[in-house]
Amino acid sequence: MIKLIQVVPANQNDEHYLLEVTLNPAHIVSVNPSDKYLMLLHQNKLPEGLSNNHEFVEVHLSNGKTVIAVGTTQVIYEKIQASKKLLLG
Numbered sequence: 001m002i003k004l005i006q007v008v009p010a011n012q013n014d015e016h017y018l019l020e021v022t023l024n025p026a027h028i029v030s031v032n033p034s035d036k037y038l039m040l041l042h043q044n045k046l047p048e049g050l051s052n053n054h055e056f057v058e059v060h061l062s063n064g065k066t067v068i069a070v071g072t073t074q075v076i077y078e079k080i081q082a083s084k085k086l087l088l089g
Contacts, residue, residue, distance in 0.1 A: 001025070002079040004069040007037060007046065007056065014045045018070070025080040027062045031073050034058045 006021045037056035040046050050070070057076055059067040069076065 002076075002083050004059070004067065004071065004076070004079075007068045007070065014040070016040075016046050018047050018049075021067065021069075023059065023061070023067065025083050028059055028076075028080065029062055030060045031076045032058045032060070033073060034068055037068055 001022050002025055003020055003022050006019045007016050008019050009015070010017050034056040037046070041050060041054060041056070042052065054070055055072045057069050057071055057073055059069050059076065061067065
């Protein structure tokens with residue numbers, strides 16, 4: 001299992017909040033950079049506490065849902081690999 005910080009839309013006024021989520025890496029289909037959320041960050045439409053250096057990814061799951069997470073594709077990949085090493089011992 002891996003923990004990520006998810007960016008969740010709060011309402012229709014472009015407000016968002018952050019939520020820690022735990023995902024099973026076996027259900028992750030793909031991870032792609034999210035330019036949309038990077039643009040929202042630069043427009044100050046994301047929660048306070050995020051710096052302009054943060055990046056965002058779309059984590060696509062096998063159930064068809066997409067999670068927007070704080071981080072880079074490399075960071076998510078490293079978390080997935082680390083969780084596999086823990087399972088294999």
